[in-house]
Amino acid sequence: MGVFSNPLRSRENRTGRLPKYEQLSPLRTKGRLSNDDDDYYSSDDESEDYSTSSSPSAKSSRQTSGSLSSAAMMLPKRALATARRPRTHLYRFPNRIIRYLCLGLLTFMVVMIMSLVRASHVENKMIIEGKVEKKPDPPPVWESFGFIQRYYGGVRSIVAPSKYIPSYPRSSDELPLDQLDINTTVTTTSEDGKDDAVRRAVPKSKEFIDHPGSIFVTKPEKMNECFIDKDNKVRVPPIRYLEGRPQGFPQHVEGSYDLLNLPEDICYERFGRYAPYGFGYSVPAGGLGIGEHGEKEGSDAVWEKTPQVDWRQVDWADAQRRCYQSNNERFKPMPPKTPAARGFFVDEPAQNATLVTRDPLDNLEPGAKATQSDTKADQEQKPKEKMSRTAVVIRVWDEYNWREEDIMNVRSVISELALASGGRYDVHLLVQIKNDAAHPVWADHEVYERRIKERIPEEFRGLVTLWTETQMLSLYQGIFDLYTRGPDLPVHGVYRGLTMAMQYFGYQHPEYDFYWSWEMDIRYTGHYYDLFSKMENWGKEQPRKGMWERNSRFYIPSVHGSWEDFRQMARVQSEMGTDGADNVWKNIPGAKPKENQDPTKITRGEKTIWGPERPTNEDDWFEIENDPKPPTTYEKDKYTWGVGEEADYIAFNPIFDPEGTTWLLSEDITGYNKNNRDEPMPPRRAHIITASRMSRRLLMTMHRETAFKKHFAFPEMWPVTVAFQHGYKAVFAPHPMYVDREWPTEYLAQVLNGGKNGASGGARTAVFGQREHNLRGLSWFYNSGFAPNLYRRWLGLKVNNDGGEEFEKTEDLSKDGSSVGQMRGGEGRMCLPPMLIHPVKGVDIPVEKIPEETTESVPESDPNA
Secondary structure, three states, X not given: OOOOXXXXXXXXXXXXXXXXXXXXXXXXXXXXXXXXXXXXXXXHHHHHHHHHOOOOOOOOOOOOHHHHHHHHHHOOOOOOOOOOOOOOOOOOOOHHHHHHHHHHHHHHHHHHHHHHHHHXXXXXXXXXXOOOOOOOOOOOHHXXXXXOOHHHOEHHHEEOHHHOOEOOOOOOOOOOHHHOOOOOEEEEEOOOOOEEEEEOOOOOOEEHHHOOOOHHHHOOOOOOOOOOOOOOOOOOOOOEEEEOEEXXXXXXXXXXXXXXXXXXXXXXXXXXXXXXXXXXXXXXXXXXXXOOOOOOOOHHHHHOOOOOOOHHHOOHHHHHHHHHHHOHHHEOOOOOOOOOOOOOOOOOOHHHHOOOOOOOHHHOOHHHHHHXXXXXXXHHHOOOOXXXXXXXXXXXXXXXXXXXXXXXXXHHHHHHXXXXXXXXXXXXXXXXXXXXXXXXXXXXXXXXXXXXXHHOOHHHHHHEEEEOHHHHHHHOOOOOOOOOOOOOOOOOOOOOOHHHHHHHHHHHOOOOOEEEEEEOOOEEOOXXXXXXXXXXXXXXXXXXXXXXXXXXXXXXXXXXXXXXXXXXXXXXXXXHOOOOOOOOOOOOOOOOOOOOOOHHHOOOOOOOOOOOOOOOOHHHOOOOOOOOOOOOOOOOOOOOOOOOOOOOEEEOOOOEOOOXXXXXXXXXXXXXXXHOOOOOOOOOOEOOOOOEEEEHHHHHHHHHHHHHOOOEEOOOOHHHXXXXXXXXXXXXXXXXXXXXXXXXXXXXXXXXXXXXXXXOOOOOOOOOOOOHXXXXXXXXOOOOOHHHHHHHHHOOOEEOOEEOHHHHHOOOOOOOOOOOOOOOOOOOOEOEOOOEEEOOOOOOOOOOOOOOOOOOOOOOOOOOO
């Protein structure tokens, strides 16, 4: 017995019952070999027992001891089982515990998902409510460009056009700005022989009506002069300009003076522009009491020929009426008035029951009747084309705070359009009543008149036409409201339904062939009649071929070249297409064409607009019988169709395709496809800023289509969409625009015309929508920051602590002139070329205080004396 022997195993010499050797059958052996359990229960100890203590069986009598021993040696230790390693099994949890674990894991996942959903909902709500501090977006690229400072040069730095050098845009081979000759002093020799530096004198101003490029010289008209008073004695002093520009004044970046035939080599300072309308003299003298301080040298030239006007007793409605009556032979016969729905009135004369003209002959003097009849007889002998008349409708609301600057601006509009044109234009005020529940103007005519007297300056009260949102709701019933901007901005409201008021105004005034929709926050530094008439003439001469393609692009002369080059570029881009973000995956190898599309005809180009663009559903067509139709095909036309035709719509910004853009109101159009939004959107166009000119044909089509077909769209999309669908003539007049920073002009052109195929719209990359911030530096855009600042500086006011009286009068040598804030000043008051500026709101100019009349106080007597 060894040290490592097993005490539980029998000794070899111990007598006992020995195991018998049984010869297993092959089948049994095979079964045992295939049974894994045998391996599991087998052990090395058992194998050892079989090998040491086995003996021959008693039943095997035929076996001898020798054979037995030899057989024992031939047998394996475990003859019926293969040698395999035993399996190891991990501990297995009971099923009950597994079920609890799975249930807990599932509960945790559900709770986690619900928590994430709730957290997302709460965060979105906080973002909408503005309670989450959003990580600021990176500043736009244009903020890295420097400001242009030479806008704020003064009248003492004006140079002749031949010596004028613009500070922007400049190429690399031109002199830098700091080397320009911008001096406010000149060297003179005094009596003692020494050279003295003295300030340059302000150039002498001239009357604009005598300028060689003004409309009064280029296209003079025979007309009777119009006066302000009934006695025909008080004239409006003409506005005055200065020859040249301040040295270094930037050039316009968009539009063209030459195209519109506007004067480019002149500029206006504030006295020459607004002194005729009450700027610069006191209230007791009939002025506005503003502009009496600051740099004024040379301002008295305004009244050299015409004295100051006392504006306190002016009635503009009466002045316009008298101006028309003195020139009525120049215009088309007055059409009948639109009848008022008043019903039967027994004491009304029979002739008044019919439609009468605005100025009936019965109201004229007998001599005037004879003169008018004689005039008609002369016209029959010498037939002459009569002129159309135009209404200029300025929109405002009853709670508007009229400031002195607003008054002088409206005076300039009426004087320069209505009076200077000899009655060709009439100016109206279309005033919205904000709260017609508190002021029931339609229920009581006294309330109507009282509200006008309470809120409108006396001189303009006769020009007012009131309107309310509830009035538009009653006129244009049945329009399906999409509530595009929420329930607080309904389709009949002033924000989304502004053109409804214009439509109804046009219906009530058939005496006009055209209507300018104007705004109170628009300013023009030049002469209004010169601007309007030249824009109308330019629109009349434009051909229809390629019209919509040109309309959709900004014209940048420094990049696009001449207008002819620009026109051809627009045609090539539209017909051939350009590579852009919206079509970068077109025409790539292996791309599958759309259904029912010929693979050989896939192109980046777009459909050429030639004639009306009808809605896809014929049920949406409305009164198309008289729509213009092309006289020939697009290819055969030689840019002749449309030349000499008055434009139905004149816009001040590109007319773009809103489809695919990020403009928030691109789908604010209702009444089409039975308001089924699953159908394709109707063809449409848009124009940012509602200021425009509309023909009566267009305005009445809009009116009838809204009233009878229930079609309508956002005010900046509805007029031009109707023109687009009916084939009316619409043009974008490229008036000069200025920019406040030193944009690289090539980059500026890419940004402004970054839409589909080089246009300003039609794709997500268009400038209109999320990229409108790039337009804030222009002198004309609805949210421009540059325009109001430039205008205030021009009036002599301080902006961001820059400018003002001291800046105009005194040169600060401590400043280096490297930026706007570092300008030295001393150049006098600013001088701007003719340019449209928008928006200009709430300009507060210091007003002279009217001294109160002092009366001697009489001491009371003592009754006890």
